[in-house]
Amino acid sequence: MNPKVIKAYAPGKMYLLGEYAVVVENYPAIVFSLNKGVHVTVKSASKFSIQSTKYNNEQASMELRNKRLYCKDRRYRYVLTAINTVLAFVGNPEPFQIEIDSELDNVDHKKYGLGSSGALIVATIKAIAQFYDLSFNLKDLFKLSVITQYRLSPFSSFGDLAASVYGGCIYYQKGRTLHLKRTRNPHRLMRVNWDDFIIERLRPQNLHYVIGYSHLHASSTKLVKQVLESQNTMAFNRFLSDARDIVIQAKTAINKHDNDSLFESVRAYRDLLVRLSELTGVDIEVDFIQQMNDRVYNLGGVSKSSGAGGGDCVIALAYHQNMKTDIIKAWESLGVEIISDIQLDMEGE
Known part of the structure; x- marks a missing residue:
C-alpha cells in the first residue's frame, strides 16, 4: 500500500x-x-x-x-x-x-x-x-x-x-x-x-507599498512583556484608547477606499508608537528603523515598523508608483533588503 x-x-x-x-x-x-x-x-x-x-x-x-x-x-x-x-x-x-x-x-x-x-x-x-x-x-x-x-x-x-x-x-x-x-x-x-x-x-484597493527588512532581529515576546509592565497606568490606557480610534478610522478608510485617510492613520500610529516607546522606555523604533521611516516621509510617503518593532520589517505606503520606486532606491542606499517577492494578500480565500 x-x-x-x-x-x-x-x-x-x-x-x-x-x-x-x-x-x-x-x-x-x-x-x-x-x-x-x-x-x-x-x-x-x-x-x-x-x-x-x-x-x-x-x-x-x-x-x-x-x-x-x-x-x-x-x-x-x-x-x-x-x-x-x-x-x-x-x-x-x-x-x-x-x-x-x-x-x-x-x-x-x-x-x-x-x-x-x-x-x-x-x-x-x-x-x-x-x-x-x-x-x-x-x-x-x-x-x-x-x-x-x-x-x-x-x-x-x-x-x-x-x-x-x-x-x-x-x-x-x-x-x-x-x-x-x-x-x-x-x-x-x-x-x-x-x-x-x-x-x-x-478589502483595500490600489495600495502601493514596499516591505523592507532592516537586518535587525527583534524578539516580539520580549518586547511585548516589557511594554506590558506599564499596562496598569493612565498613560497606557490613553495609548490603548488612541490606538483603538486610529485602527477604527483606518478600517472605515479601507471600507470607503479612502487611501488618503488610511495613510493618515498609518502616520498617526507611527507617532503613537513613538509615544509608547517614550512612555515605557522600550526601544520600538530603533535608530535604523527611524532612518528608514525618515527616508519615506521625506519622499512624501508614510511608513512604520510592522509588528513589535525593535528591528525586523518596515512597511511603507506610497501615493503612486514613482514614489514607490523612489522609496526602494532610498532604502537600498541604506542597505535595506527589499522583500519584493513577498506581497500582501488583499483578497484572501
Missing part, C-alpha cells in the same frame, strides 16, 4: 496597525496575510520523526508516551505543541514523518519577523488533522491554533493566527482568554464561547 502523504500550507502575516494594543483583550488591529508562508508535509512512516529545511533536513526522532509526542530538540517546540494539540482528538496515532519548509526566512535562514511561528502552528495543525482524517472548519482551526500558541506564549494577540487561517486583510480583535487559563483540555476549550474574538474581512 502506498504511504499516506498530506501537504498543508499557511501564509505569514504583516501588521499594518494595532501593534501592542492588540495583545490586550478587546482592542483591534489590521493585519495582512502574505503570499508566502510555511509548508508542512506529513508522511506515513515506521517511526515518528521531524525535520526542517531550516536545519538542513537533519532528522530528529519523536517519542510517543501517553498519547503525547516528545522530542529532545527544543527547536521544534512550536511544531510539537501543535501536534499534541491535535493528538488530543486522535485515538491511536500511527507513526509519521513531518517535514517543514518555510518561505518566510531570508537566504541565511534568518526570520524576517513575518509570522513564521504562527504560520507553522496553523500549517502543522492542518496537516496533522488531515493525516488522521479529522474535519475542522476555519473557526475550529483558529481555536486549535490559539490553544497551541497560548501554551507557548500567553502574551500573544493571536492576530497572526487569524491572518494565517483566514487569509487576506483582516480586522482582528482579541477576545477573552480566561478559559485558556482555566483549563488545558482542548475538548473543553473547543466548546466554550469564542464569539468575542472578532475577525472581519477588509
Whole structure:
C-alpha cells in the first residue's frame, strides 16, 4: 500500500496597525496575510520523526508516551505543541514523518519577523488533522491554533493566527482568554464561547507599498512583556484608547477606499508608537528603523515598523508608483533588503 502523504500550507502575516494594543483583550488591529508562508508535509512512516529545511533536513526522532509526542530538540517546540494539540482528538496515532519548509526566512535562514511561528502552528495543525482524517472548519482551526500558541506564549494577540487561517486583510480583535487559563483540555476549550474574538474581512484597493527588512532581529515576546509592565497606568490606557480610534478610522478608510485617510492613520500610529516607546522606555523604533521611516516621509510617503518593532520589517505606503520606486532606491542606499517577492494578500480565500 502506498504511504499516506498530506501537504498543508499557511501564509505569514504583516501588521499594518494595532501593534501592542492588540495583545490586550478587546482592542483591534489590521493585519495582512502574505503570499508566502510555511509548508508542512506529513508522511506515513515506521517511526515518528521531524525535520526542517531550516536545519538542513537533519532528522530528529519523536517519542510517543501517553498519547503525547516528545522530542529532545527544543527547536521544534512550536511544531510539537501543535501536534499534541491535535493528538488530543486522535485515538491511536500511527507513526509519521513531518517535514517543514518555510518561505518566510531570508537566504541565511534568518526570520524576517513575518509570522513564521504562527504560520507553522496553523500549517502543522492542518496537516496533522488531515493525516488522521479529522474535519475542522476555519473557526475550529483558529481555536486549535490559539490553544497551541497560548501554551507557548500567553502574551500573544493571536492576530497572526487569524491572518494565517483566514487569509487576506483582516480586522482582528482579541477576545477573552480566561478559559485558556482555566483549563488545558482542548475538548473543553473547543466548546466554550469564542464569539468575542472578532475577525472581519477588509478589502483595500490600489495600495502601493514596499516591505523592507532592516537586518535587525527583534524578539516580539520580549518586547511585548516589557511594554506590558506599564499596562496598569493612565498613560497606557490613553495609548490603548488612541490606538483603538486610529485602527477604527483606518478600517472605515479601507471600507470607503479612502487611501488618503488610511495613510493618515498609518502616520498617526507611527507617532503613537513613538509615544509608547517614550512612555515605557522600550526601544520600538530603533535608530535604523527611524532612518528608514525618515527616508519615506521625506519622499512624501508614510511608513512604520510592522509588528513589535525593535528591528525586523518596515512597511511603507506610497501615493503612486514613482514614489514607490523612489522609496526602494532610498532604502537600498541604506542597505535595506527589499522583500519584493513577498506581497500582501488583499483578497484572501
